[in-house]
Amino acid sequence: MNIITTEIPEVLIIEPKVFQDERGFFFEAFNYQIFTEQTGIFVNFVQDNHSASKHNVLRGLHYQIQQPQGKLIRAIAGTIFDVAVDIRKSSPTFGKWVGCELSDVNKRQLWIPPGFAHGFVVRSETAEVLYKTTDYYAPKYDRCIVWNDSNLAIDWNLTNPPILSPKDAAGQSFKTADIFL
Numbered sequence: 001m002n003i004i005t006t007e008i009p010e011v012l013i014i015e016p017k018v019f020q021d022e023r024g025f026f027f028e029a030f031n032y033q034i035f036t037e038q039t040g041i042f043v044n045f046v047q048d049n050h051s052a053s054k055h056n057v058l059r060g061l062h063y064q065i066q067q068p069q070g071k072l073i074r075a076i077a078g079t080i081f082d083v084a085v086d087i088r089k090s091s092p093t094f095g096k097w098v099g100c101e102l103s104d105v106n107k108r109q110l111w112i113p114p115g116f117a118h119g120f121v122v123r124s125e126t127a128e129v130l131y132k133t134t135d136y137y138a139p140k141y142d143r144c145i146v147w148n149d150s151n152l153a154i155d156w157n158l159t160n161p162p163i164l165s166p167k168d169a170a171g172q173s174f175k176t177a178d179i180f181l
């Protein structure tokens, strides 16, 4: 497993060791012992999520005001641009974002600890995303920061306006977001 650091020290890009042969490929998508030994992060994933999206769908930026979720994200089909925003008020990188292309080709994963807003946009025709979370879904604590917030100024590199859920289209601005972290 290869670990690539990002401009936010706690957000990591993980490249699994992939075994290719004439049949195809195999890799361990998650191994607790290797993950903790190589990252020094002790995680307890309690939920596996799976979403499928069309081209140019943008999901996010979501965060939780209580029971914040850490996430280990990967695309098992297609390509997404995955973004993490540091919303930890005490953090030296508060308000900073990092993005990474995740795809079924690069098989990269993104580790985003609790305390971040998360979102992604689909760059391929369709994409299927799997992600593990360190806490359970709690809709009453779910919040959304609007994807194109001018203070965050995330470069989604879009050619057309994204397809959003009504919830995401009505997201808060970063400045008015009720960030508790």
Ligand SMILES: Cc1cn([C@H]2C[C@H](O)[C@@H](COP(=O)(O)OP(=O)(O)O[C@H]3O[C@H](C)C(=O)[C@H](O)[C@H]3O)O2)c(=O)[nH]c1=O
Pocket: 049, 051, 059, 060, 062, 118, 119, 120, 137, 165
């Ligand atoms: C997230 C979630 C959703 N749901 C139900 C609630 C809705 O009826 C339906 C769709 O939910 P939502 O529109 O919130 O799904 P996404 O827009 O993909 O939200 C996710 O997208 C961004 C990228 C994230 O990082 C979060 O994991 C999550 O907020 O699934 C559940 O039953 N359990 C869950 O854990």
